[in-house]
Amino acid sequence: MLAAALAVAIMVSALGCGERGRQEQTPTPETSAAPPQQAQPSDARPVIVAYGDSLTAGLGLDPAQSYPEDLQRLIDAAGFKYRVVNLGVSGDTTTDGVERLSSVLALHPAIVIVEFGANDGLRGQPVPSSKENLARIIDALQKEKARIVLAGMTLPRNYGPDYIHQFEQMYVDLANHYKLARIPFFLEGVGGIPRLTQPDGLHPTAEGAEIMAHTVMKYLGPLLEK
Numbered sequence: 001m002l003a004a005a006l007a008v009a010i011m012v013s014a015l016g017c018g019e020r021g022r023q024e025q026t027p028t029p030e031t032s033a034a035p036p037q038q039a040q041p042s043d044a045r046p047v048i049v050a051y052g053d054s055l056t057a058g059l060g061l062d063p064a065q066s067y068p069e070d071l072q073r074l075i076d077a078a079g080f081k082y083r084v085v086n087l088g089v090s091g092d093t094t095t096d097g098v099e100r101l102s103s104v105l106a107l108h109p110a111i112v113i114v115e116f117g118a119n120d121g122l123r124g125q126p127v128p129s130s131k132e133n134l135a136r137i138i139d140a141l142q143k144e145k146a147r148i149v150l151a152g153m154t155l156p157r158n159y160g161p162d163y164i165h166q167f168e169q170m171y172v173d174l175a176n177h178y179k180l181a182r183i184p185f186f187l188e189g190v191g192g193i194p195r196l197t198q199p200d201g202l203h204p205t206a207e208g209a210e211i212m213a214h215t216v217m218k219y220l221g222p223l224l225e226k
Contacts, residue, residue, distance in 0.1 A: 043083055045081050045082055045083040046081070046082050046083070046109075046110035046111075047082070047083050047084075047085055047107045047108065047109045047110060047111075048071075048075075048082050048083070048084045048085070048109065048110065048111045048112070048113065048220070049084075049085050049087050049104050049107060049109040049111070049112045049113070050067070050068035050071070050084060050085065050086050050087065050088060050113045050115070051087045051088070051097065051100075051104055051112050051113060051114055051115065051116075051137075052087075052088045052092070052097075052113070052114065052115030052116055052151065053088060053089065053090060053091065053092040053093075053115065053116060053118065053119055054088065054089075054090035054091065054092075054203060055067075055088070055115060055118070055186060055187070055203065055204070055212075056068065056086065056087075056088025056113075056115050057086065057088030057089055057090050058086070058088065058209065059090045059203050060198045060200075060203050061203075061204075061205075061206060061209060062206075063086075065206040065209055066086060066088070066209055067204070067209040067210075067212040067213045067216065068084045068085075068086040068088070068213075069084075069086070070209055070210045070212075070213035071084050071213040071216055071217060071220075072084040073213075074213055074214065074217045075217075075224070078217075078221075078224075079226060080224045080225075080226060081226075082110070082111075082224065085107060085109075087100070087103060087104060088115070091119060092116065092119065093116065093119045093120045093123070093125070093130075093133075094116045094117055094120050094129075094130045094133035094134055094137070095120075095133055096116075097114075097116045097133065097134075097137050098133050098136050098137060101136075101137060101140050101141075104141070105140065105141075105144055108144065109141075109144075109146045110146065110147065111146060111147045111148070111149065111220065111223055111224075112141050112146050112147075112148050112149070113148075113149045113151060113216060113220065114134070114137060114138070114141075114148055114149070114150050114151065115151035115153075115186055116133075116134060116137070117130055117134065117153050117167070117170070117171070118153045118155075120133075121153070121155045121159065121163075121167050122155070122156075124159075124163075127163070127166040127167055127170055130167075130170060131170045131173070131174065134150075134170070134174055135174060135178075138150075138174065138178050138180070142178065147181075147223050148178070148180045148181070149180070149181045149182075149183065149216065149219050149220050149223070150171055150174060150175050150180045150181070150182045150183070151171075151182075151183045151186040151216075152168065152171035152172075152182055152183055152184050152185055152186060153167075153168075153171070153185070153186055153187075154167065154168055154185065155167055181219045181220070181222070181223065182219070183215060183216065183219050186212065186215070187202075187204070187212065188215050189211045189215065190204050190208040190211050190212060193208075195207070196208035196211065
């Protein structure tokens, strides 16, 4: 649904924007016991959670090509010690985001990139309801001292100027109220460019995902600590 409807917007406007006991062996004269395995050190790096829908999950791409993977490479190259975890699920709405919060909180993230809302808008859900859900997500994350980057989106022009304005303003209002870093348009530099989008007209190609990672890094960078 996300891809089909948002493709309309991409065609008419550059801003238009779609997984989850070994038995012990007794050594014989011919077979010696294997040496005990060394415990692997845990990854103590602070966690950045990429939390959202198909645009975060990397629908249509190899997992290594999703924007969170590209973001990890950018963070590593810049000398920051963070671990990016992709918790994107295709088709998710803000309601799903609220319902999945426990999976995010269990990671005790330092930073969360929140990318939800497009599927709500495409289904014509009331903006106040979506806004309330996003506020619940933000409240829960801030209660656990996580910093947040909020990814803004827009809708196809045929949804009408009033609804579109309310939808876009939702992100502005939330960012201002909670004092969040806000990405004005998550698909900046990708939406509406055929070579950067898959045949559905919305979801990014591998190259498009790289651009998205650079866009996110621009707003995430000031929150990172060496």
